[in-house]
Amino acid sequence: MPVTFVLPGLLRSFAAGKSQIVIEQSSMTLAEALEALWKLYPGIRDRLATEQGEIREHINVFVDNEDVRYTGGLQTPIRDGVEITIIPAVSGG
């Protein structure tokens, strides 16, 4: 079963304009799913994560409806068929 990434507007310009990316890989952590995503679209990596490999402060990642901050961060297990949604936080000035 594939895993689907749902991308916000800014990241689409680094993913050939697509809002959804399907990754054919199973039994993995969020970190592995992200690796697979930016193997396909390398420009996404540095927008989403810092050079130290952490998800940027004002970017939220949800696995289905759960914020991964509360489910193990990058080690969150990714079940088959889930949707991983990347959404910028409601912050800024």
Next chain:
Amino acid sequence: MNAALSWRDQTGSPTALVDCDPDFMIDSVLGHYRIVSKLGEGGMGVVYRARDQVLQRDVALKFLGAALAGEARQLLLREARAASALSHPNICTVHEVGEAGGEFYIVMELIEGKPLNTSVGDGGLPYESVMRYGVQIAGALAHAHGRNIIHRDLKSSNVIVTPEGLVKVLDFGLARRLVAEAQDAGTRTMDTLESAVTTGGTLSYMSPEVLRGEPGDLRSDLWALGVVLYEALTGQVPFHGRTTFEVTAAILREPPPPLPVRIPPGLAAVIQRCLAKEPALRYQRASEVQAALEAVQSASAVSEPSDQRGRTTTVHRGIKHLKVNSGDVVLLVGTMKGVFLLRSSAQRGRWDVAGPYFHGQATYALVYDDRAGRHRMWASTVGMWGAFLRSSDDFGRTWTNPQEAPIRFPAGSGAVLKNIWHICLGRPTDPNVMYCGVEPAALFESHDDGETWSLVRGLFDHPHRPRWMPGFGGLALHTILLDPENPQRMYAAISAGGVYATEDGGRKWQARNRGIRVVHLPEKYPEFGQCVHKIAMHPARPERLFLQNHWGLYRTDNHGDTWQDIANNVPSDFGFSMVTHPCNPDCVYIVPIESDEFRCTPEGCLRVYRTRNAGESWEPLTRGLPQKGAFETVLRDAMTTDSLDPAGIYFGTRSGQLYGSADEGKTWKKILDGLPPVVCVKSAVVGGDRIGRAPRNAKKTVSSKRRPPREKSRIRRKR
């Protein structure tokens, strides 16, 4: 007997001709047409040049390569005959539709031209051409729709452009009807779609409603027109993918990728509306599209032409661009929400404004690089998606957008790049060298024109670094100065760490803060930890630096070994910005700010202060600046000079106003207001035709003995 021969005598068996080698057809005779040569071959069949032996003219003869029967055959013939009645300068005239040997053929006007898809190329066509073609295609559609004929298969290979730029649309109402009927009009499934793709190669142009299996109407043609125009502009159809499924999904659900910035917004808007997923949200008539395109065409006729292409990936809508000529002055204005570019002639009286670029992102650092014949602008952008360095070689029309962030702290350093505060160009003798000052405080260098960057470890590993403290704006290395005479010497200003200098090209760094007072530590004159806001140097006097501190104005005459207070008769010695005059090394401009608590201009008066004697005295420059109720802030990089004579001085405020003086500060004009908060203002005189002049008072030392007594009572200080 082979099939080709059967055509020659029109008596042979009805073997499908498309199965034959098309070259066999040459010299065949079909009715009163003699086939002369093959013109092309597409998914729908083979096209030949043929001679009409009755009317003595050359025609194009196309075999559709499909056998139909019964009602479908009648329907096709009826529709084809209706299409042949169309007479319009932009529609390829159909002379005859016939059937021979069980196959349909069309005899049509022979057009000497190229299909649009073959002339587009990878980068797309100039938008002026696309608008001209678009108006003609829309005109052709309007004519046909007015006669109840829908094209059903508009695509760029069906649009022929003659060498004179005349557009002819082919195959009205024919090809798609053939495919649809041949497919037995059953339920639309992925299989029939695959088949449609193989047969016609036209999936990319299919509208969402047609993909859903609805019959489609004239608005489906308008969708296809949108796809054709998009493709002509960019070289790519808007919806693509590796599989039929991906293409279909994109057509049904994805918005088209944004058009490049060089496309006039009006044209982009027309295409976007043609590509509305819901037919009801599109234009409802082709004549509306034609009128809209004509309106954009006449609007763009007065703006500058643009055929520049970029290495860009960034796209923003609604941006105006500058047309820059040699000798022009360009202002680069970085704000909290994007970059604006302004251009003026050397008179600097009127300004054109372009932007915003990097919509929604802050730009703290900008620089114009004209070393080695470049016309390159560099900008740093920062937002929730990180900090990136970008460049443009065409005055903002296109910007690079690196896939990977080139400036990054090494893994294991624990540091994360927050912002790029300063972009410093290497010496003219090192045109590929650049430096960046960043937050958290560190220096990066590039020796390959900004492609790759490395952390300057000498400063990053300095034993003082763990004890530097962030200022209100963060812990940033915000200013880099290169000694023009000593290639091994450079300075870095860190808030709050103080001034550091290297004498060996960056391996070792020493704190140079002796004499600079701090207010935020118990020790008033520490070795380091000063909250320096800006340092400035005139290249003719590299041993002398000026410094605007968190509180305090200073000058050094010995490369920063010792500093002396020069806050003589200014309303406050707090402030951020500080620039040297381009020619006069004794002339410095500042904008005093009331205090760190009330970070606004004192007494509600917006005053630039200038010294022309290296800080012995300062004079207010106020003509044209608001002197009442102007509680403004000018941030550390928000003031600059140009290199003309007389020098232009420019500054932007946190309230989004931009002021300029074309006479060295004697009089000021508001250039622009309503901007987002301005954080950075830089200038460029384009073309290298700078009016040089010898530095005034070069090498003249200012004697401290001649300094007038300080008017301490008038100076707001924190002690």
